Amino acid sequence: MKTILKATAITAQSEKIEQSSKLKAVNNIANQFLSSLQYKSILFVFLLLIGCGERVSEDQKISPLEKKIFSSIERGKLGQSTSPIIITPRKLSISEIGHHLDMDEETVLKHLKATNIHGYYSLSARNLPPEGIFTLYHINFEGKMLQDKKFFVNGNGILVTKLDDQFIEINNNLLFFSNYLPGEPVNFALVSEDQKLIATTKIVPNPIEKVDNHKHRISLEIASPDKRTYVIHCSGLRPFGTYLASISFENERFAYPFEANSKGEAFLRTGPSAPWITEGEGTLELRGDQITNPLFLEFFWGS
Structure with a gap:
């Protein structure tokens, strides 16, 4: 039976000018949990990603690689990815987190x-x-790109990265936000060494979403x-069914009649038009084929 020594590491990346006491507390608590872990037969690494609206963007020229990545991200937002490689995120359940951290669910x-962690995630890659x-x-929503790690494909066709003298599979490279x-x-x-293959995916750690019993x-x-x-993403719909998405930003309201694509999805760009309103409350509603009760949610938008 093959046994791999478990190693842990944590990198806190903050893009604020000053780190608040709350973020320091987050790092201290996370480090305390990680330092208490015992050896197991699974090798994994933790990467803590901290997000907020108070980032400082640096003016810089966009490199050819960044242009390729940003173009791939934009296609992904509209469901138009053409990469042969597929990278997929998965949110860990409470029991899975407990297994990795040696904790009970409570x-x-x-x-x-x-x-204030929204969740733990792993990535997997195919093809x-x-x-x-x-x-x-x-890459954050402001377009700032940070390099995480180098990975290589092992003899079993799995992406792995090196930590000290051990190798971590990409699905054990745990992320939390x-x-x-x-x-x-x-x-x-995920970018190949020659930059000819680029696969993108995204995670929304603190989602604005609504799902009904029919998915x-x-x-x-x-x-x-x-x-x-903003981008409205509708999924789980009847392929080529007709629907109506309506959204409000404070006193502005917009309606978007649309037809779902062959996968039962739709991607709609939207946003407030009044320049003097920078934040406020909003609502989002979806009606249409096979939706008995409209999907409705409320959200807060802006700075």
Whole structure:
């Protein structure tokens, strides 16, 4: 039986000019939990990503690689990805988090609340070329791109990264997120060494969404640094069915009649038009084929 030594590491990345006492408390608590872990037969690494609306954007030229990644992200927002490689996120259940942290479920819930962590996630990748070398980047909604790790495809076709003298599979490279705005996405890009293969995906740690018992789903995501452009994503719909999405930003209301695509999805860009209103309350509603009770949610938007 193959046994792998478990190692842990944590990197806190904050893009604020000053780190608040709350974030210091988050890091202290997270480090206390991680330092108390015992050896197991699973190797994994933790990466803490901290989000908020108080970032400082640096003016810089966009590199050719960044242009490729941003273009891939934009296509992904509209469901138009063409990459042969597929990278997929998965949110861990409370019991899975407890398994990794050696905690019971009640303690996990207390841990998440104390650290304001929205959830733990893992990534998986498919259709990888043999012996390929890749870099994983994460990109915030303001377009700032940070390099995370180098990965390579092992003999079993699995992406792994090196930590000290051990190797971690990408699905054990656990990510957790703290202090993200409602609807704020974090994008990930997996880029081959020659930059010819780029696969992107995103995680919305603090989602604005509604799902009914029939798995009809509607969600809203921030799509611009000024937080005035959003993407409505509808899924679980009848392919080519007709629907109506209506959204309000304070006193402005917009209606979007649409037809779902062959996958039962739709992507709609929206946002407030009055320049003097920078934040407020909003509502989102979905009606249409096979939806008996309209999906409805309320949200807060802006800075």
